[in-house]
């Protein structure tokens with residue numbers, strides 16, 4: 002459905018050229034929900050705007066539904082309005098001079114030939130109903146709350162049933178509670194329409210919860226691509242691991258087959274190691290807070306346990322975050338049920354071996 | 366209950382202190398005086414007669430004669446009102462079309478040399494309009510205008526006049542329109558700049574072509590931001606005096622500003638103050654109407670400002686094959702409105718009013734300059750200009766800042782009225798202000814009439830400039846900053862002096878500079894209140910022009926421009942720090 006091939010984009014800035022996107026490629030299948038996630042400034046918006054035709058790529062190619070819409074080397078550029086897309090902007094861009102109905106009707110009115118009046122009416126109302134704004138069709142656009150603007154923007158993007166739906170941080174202007182609610186609703190609405198969707202966000206929770214596939218971007222490149230579960234459980238770099246969630250990083254060296262000796266005598270772990278790690282190599286073991294258990298007793302070196310002292314417990318309602326000091330490490334553990342352990346207790350940490358991800362010293 | 370109220374009251378005066386009450390009281394009184402006293406005088410004078418006496422001289426009495434004469438005269442309906450309407454509407458239209466095109470080209474397209482164009486377009490904004498008017502007369506009078514001579518020579522035309530005639534309604538409209546462009550251009554650029562670029566992008570991704578987007582999204586979204594400058598331009602055109610005087614008068618085009626001037630300077634008789642006041646009233650009402658419309662639109666424009674993403678400037682439209690037409694359009698405007706007039710003036714100051722020919726370069730003469738520089742009246746005019754512009758700008762800035770503090774921060778009863786009065790001053794056409802000041806100071810026995818001090822007092826009526834600017838500055842200043850000073854033991858006046866004024870410094874400087882420029886350009890007030898002693902540069906220039914001492918007029922104009930050019934570069938650096946990337 003969508004193919005992006007070695008896409009690059011540079012901007013002229015007062016202090017020279019900056020390369021915002023450095024040659025990225027991915028393919029999105031019909032009906033897929035594909036997310037670009039990454040820290041601020043990594044080039045997500047730029048990529049999306051290239052796909053929308055709002056920005057001209059510097060190199061590479063973009064193909065939508067087997068039509069090449071951008072290929073600077075061949076002089077190809079199809080302007081935005083000739084691409085069959087719908088887009089929701091971060092600022093929503095609800096036109097203040099039109100009411101809700103007219104905002105949503107706009108894409109139909111500007112198509113040539115425009116559908117007949119009754120059909121426009123029907124499709125606009127369908128679209129507004131879908132986003133739950135059916136009652137507010139005649140409301141002035143300047144009198145909408147953030148969440149309502151967001152829904153109208155979505156209805157407008159969906160109304161002409163485009164081939165491709167592009168969403169640029171559509172939830173980032175909402176307050177925290179609404180954001181969480183809209184996350185679920187948005188996904189359901191998009192799923193109901195069954196459109197191919199490209200979603201841009203810097204929020205890892207959105208990326209993981211909504212997508213069929215995610216691409217984690219960093220500095221203009223895709224660091225890793227895959228299903229949310231895969232990318233979360235098997236990050237390919239330390240950057241991806243820590244970007245997608247809290248990660249404890251333990252340093253050490255390979256002590257033998259499937260054995261890691263942690264620095265400072267904090268203990269030994271048995272972790273499945275692939276062939277790439279030779280004995281004596283310096284490595285990092287990354288393990289998420291929910292992949293560690295707290296036990297009252299254990300033995301050094303046995304059963305993947307290391308000793309530590311519980312420094313602090315932060316109660317968060319459904320779960321608690323525990324901070325444990327083990328030699329030089331401060332390890333974060335998430336426990337779901339109430340623990341008996343108190344701050345100051347000496348405890349044991351059991352690290353689940355198959356949940357650990359091991360990287361070389363340089364993070365790869 | 367009474368005791369509590371008492372306690373609160375005591376606490377309040379204690380808050381501001383006696384010195385504070387005095388300072389604020391003086392500022393409020395000054396503000397009210399600067400605007401309402403002349404207006405009241407204008408209103409009363411319209412009902413005073415007979416015409417050969419001053420309105421409040423002994424012997425004068427209440428009468429309706431002035432109205433009977435003014436409104437019984439058919440010239441008002443057959444000439445003055447229609448002429449004024451055509452003149453205002455025409456020049457606003459001309460200005461809008463040119464200014465919007467230029468603003469759009471510079472703000473939204475890849476027009477080459479945008480920075481240079483920008484500077485040259487706004488350049489005339491600080492030059493007195495009289496200068497432009499005179500330069501255009503040099504260029505376009507039917508008989509001897511240089512452009513006409515050049516066209517006749519180039520096409521071998523056998524006539525002695527034309528083909529272009531600035532001494533006509535179209536000529537006057539084009540000139541007034543062109544002179545309004547810089548100001549409108551600045552406001553329209555700002556409107557284009559603040560528009561969320563995603564509005565247009567959303568239209569493109571909805572499938573609308575660029576042209577559809579322009580008409581269905583860009584223009585409607587900008588509408589309030591466009592209409593406000595249009596209304597303001599109409600207000601300026603309505604009060605415009607220089608061009609109607611210099612171009613309209615010889616062309617016998619009678620608009621209302623000129624009519625008032627006629628009543629004050631009739632060819633034969635004595636000035637008829639009461640009649641002038643009677644003419645002024647309906648136009649004052651019209652101007653205030655426009656002012657309220659403007660105010661309404663500005664509020665509307667603010668409600669159109671919606672959430673903007675942290676956007677970069679939108680990509681500029683590539684002009685493609687329209688590049689050269691665009692460059693030619695912008696250059697033509699700049700050529701006719703800034704560059705050629707400047708060149709013509711310099712030339713005339715050095716070579717006299719003879720069009721350039723091959724031989725003329727040898728006849729360069731600095732006589733005009735040396736006469737000027739040995740004439741004490743010229744130095745007096747320079748001194749007067751700076752004194753009047755500087756002192757009035759200082760007074761108005763200070764009074765305006767205090768008044769806006771009262772309006773924003775105090776709970777003084779009647780502060781809304783105060784705000785309203787200061788706001789009114791935008792809507793008072795300067796001819797009417799001049800007339801009102803004349804009536805006031807000719808009547809008040811305080812001995813300022815005919816001195817420079819009357820100009821200082823008169824220029825002070827433009828209070829709205831500061832109250833608007835310093836109010837915005839004050840609103841951004843968190844009240845707690847003041848409270849922190851008071852908690853630290855600072856008295857009210859100390860707080861104002863050591864915390865509020867320094868923190869407001871940027872807006873105070875901005876308003877001073879703006880007022881100084883306005884005062885520097887001022888012509889109307891200075892001409893109406895003219896005496897031998899209080900002449901300023903713009904008036905002395907006009908006087909030379911009237912006496913057909915063209916080389917001297919041009920020399921004064923050249924010196925003003927030479928002085929003003931560095932100012933605009935400083936001002937651009939200072940007042941427009943936003944990106945103007947190349």
Ligand SMILES: Nc1ncnc2c1ncn2[C@@H]1O[C@H](COP(=O)(O)OP(=O)(O)OP(=O)(O)O)[C@@H](O)[C@H]1O
Nearest residue numbers: 012014021040041042043044045046047048203677
């Ligand atoms: N029009 C532009 N001119 C100059 N630089 C730009 C422009 N647009 C983007 N950039 C630069 O390109 C880089 C990528 O920007 P982009 O907006 O794509 O980031 P992003 O991943 O969307 O970030 P965010 O999460 O903050 O929105 C940034 O370093 C930015 O400074």
Ligand SMILES: [Mg+2]
Nearest residue numbers: 045046047170
């Ligand atoms: Mg972005």
